[in-house]
Amino acid sequence: MIEVDGLTKRYRTRVAVEDVSFTVPPGRVTGFLGPNGSGKTTTMRCVLGLTRPTAGTATVLGVPYRQLDVPMRRVGALVDPRARHPGRTAYAHLLALAQSNGLPASRVDDVVDLVGLGAVAHERVRGFSLGMGQRLGIAAALLGDPEVLLLDEPVNGLDPEGIRWVRGLLRDLAVEGRTVLVSSHLMSEMEDTADHLVVLGRGRLLADVAMADLLGRGASVRVRSPRAPVLAAALHRAGAAVSPQPDGALRVDGLSAAAVGDVAFAAGVPVHELATVTASLEAAYLALTGEDVEYRAGAA
Numbered sequence: 001m002i003e004v005d006g007l008t009k010r011y012r013t014r015v016a017v018e019d020v021s022f023t024v025p026p027g028r029v030t031g032f033l034g035p036n037g038s039g040k041t042t043t044m045r046c047v048l049g050l051t052r053p054t055a056g057t058a059t060v061l062g063v064p065y066r067q068l069d070v071p072m073r074r075v076g077a078l079v080d081p082r083a084r085h086p087g088r089t090a091y092a093h094l095l096a097l098a099q100s101n102g103l104p105a106s107r108v109d110d111v112v113d114l115v116g117l118g119a120v121a122h123e124r125v126r127g128f129s130l131g132m133g134q135r136l137g138i139a140a141a142l143l144g145d146p147e148v149l150l151l152d153e154p155v156n157g158l159d160p161e162g163i164r165w166v167r168g169l170l171r172d173l174a175v176e177g178r179t180v181l182v183s184s185h186l187m188s189e190m191e192d193t194a195d196h197l198v199v200l201g202r203g204r205l206l207a208d209v210a211m212a213d214l215l216g217r218g219a220s221v222r223v224r225s226p227r228a229p230v231l232a233a234a235l236h237r238a239g240a241a242v243s244p245q246p247d248g249a250l251r252v253d254g255l256s257a258a259a260v261g262d263v264a265f266a267a268g269v270p271v272h273e274l275a276t277v278t279a280s281l282e283a284a285y286l287a288l289t290g291e292d293v294e295y296r297a298g299a300a
């Protein structure tokens with residue numbers, strides 16, 4: 001469980017996070033979404049005790065991170081994948097982490113296998129690609145077999161196979177009952193991965209919503225009738241917004257599919273097609289964050 005309550009972080013001239021509250025429960029993957037600079041990393045750093053909040057609190061497993069006894073056994077994190085000695089091998093890097101946290105060396109072999117770095121474990125980190133570096137960062141996060149995981153943009157630099165692998169890994173970790181918070185600035189990376197979304201924009205909480213609800217929000221109804229103008233007029237009278245589609249169907253907003261069917265029946269109009277059309281996640285995300293994008297291509 002991660003709990004963020006009234007969290008605010010101000011830098012001298014900048015508000016990075018403002019009065020943000022949300023809870024991340026165990027057993028599901030929570031996606032932490034927001035455009036570049038919206039405050040995701042700052043929030044995660046506050047949860048991990050790496051950044052001191054200006055106001056509010058962030059706790060993990062009921063206490064501030066710094067009060068955990070052997071933090072690595074409780075909480076695994078990927079926040080700054082570059083924070084490692086480039087002259088060390090991947091194996092030596094993980095072994096040093098294990099030893100300084102009282103973890104058995106056998107865990108190093110376990111996580112090296114788990115993340116697929118077996119073939120390069122004894123090579124120096126300096127020569128690692130971005131994707132290999134991400135895998136190493138994920139290995140470090142998993143080293144203590146923690147019950148809570150915070151991963152900041154874990155698929156950054158991974159190829160499609162790597163992205164698929166991370167998705168599967170996150171789902172498995174959640175199914176095991178762990179708490180999984182994973183950030184991204186791309187909705188596409190959250191599709192098929194997150195069960196729930198916490199969305200930030202310019203440091204503020206924009207949404208804390210189940211993935212299914214977000215899809216439902218932008219939903220409309222598609223209806224086709226040989227007497228479309230009569231049906232459209234009846235739907236208007238029922239309070240719906242109706243827009244004719246190029247293929248002759250009507251798009252109806254503001255009524256459920258059942259209500260549209262009832263209106264058609266009452267108007268004595270035959271219906272040849274009736275369906276709920278969910279918005280794409282990308283469209284739902286853009287609708288949420290559109291006003292809150294700080295860095296926009298071409299912006300003055």
Ligand SMILES: Nc1ncnc2c1ncn2[C@@H]1O[C@H](COP(=O)(O)OP(=O)(O)OP(=O)(O)O)[C@@H](O)[C@H]1O
Nearest residue numbers: 011014016034035036037038039040041042043185
């Ligand atoms: N140490 C710092 N000093 C001053 N400003 C900072 C500092 N760290 C972050 N910020 C600012 O706070 C805001 C939020 O940054 P943060 O890195 O938390 O966003 P993010 O959502 O993780 O972005 P990205 O997706 O680009 O990683 C940004 O405007 C950033 O410039």
